[in-house]
Amino acid sequence: MYRAFDNSAKKAASGRSHFSPWTFVLLCIVLVSGVPLFAQAQSAADEYDVKAAFLFHFAQFIDWPPGVLDSRDNSLRLCILDDEPHRQELQNTIEGKLSGGRVFHVLPISQPQEIKDCSILFLSRGEARRQAAIVRSIRGMPVLTVGETTNFLSDGGMIRFHLEEGRIRFDINLQAAESSHLKIGSRLLLLATSVTRTDVADRGR
Secondary structure (H helix, E strand, O other), X not given: OHHHHHHHHHXXXXXXXXXXHXXXXXXXXXXXXXXXXXXXXXXXXXHHHHHHHHHHHHHHHEEOOOOOOHHHOOEEEEEEEOOOOOHHHHHHHHOOOEEOOEEEEEEEEOOHHHHHHOOEEEEXXXXXXXXXXXXXXXXXXXXXXXXXXXXXXXXXXXXXXXXXXXXXXXXXXXXHHHHOOOEEOHHHHHHOOEEEOOOOOOOXX
């Protein structure tokens, strides 16, 4: 049974598959059912294939301010830092996929000022040392921030991935999203492990 769910999740996240609302439904059924997404023998690449699928579908439940996405060539831009170790998995899974008529692009960036052109910014565990400064530098910008570290939400991030007994789950900081004029859909809020309203306005001052 576990193997069947593992294979279904991997197929749903595969770059060779066509994304649809049913893909996210499948991932969420696996998530809330308590069935592990990953057997111990599976690799970090499998984990990031599925995380990429979640990142893709998060965008379908986010409302950006009017005109923001149109000003970005009508595309959705998932930005990662140029030294991101899982860059290949993210690109293979969602590069060029359509979401609501917009094309998803994965963009490696090297300069902080480039983040203003992003729709989503993903910071993996390797960015723990500088994540607080990065998130603080774009506070108020309409950029969805997604990360993995324990203190990502308290640093001002919006969605945090975490693994629980082999299952990918996520928490949401609603205050951080609202302060950047992003609206997170109710269906996504219901699927989160927890929803907080951590006020980070005074952090780092």
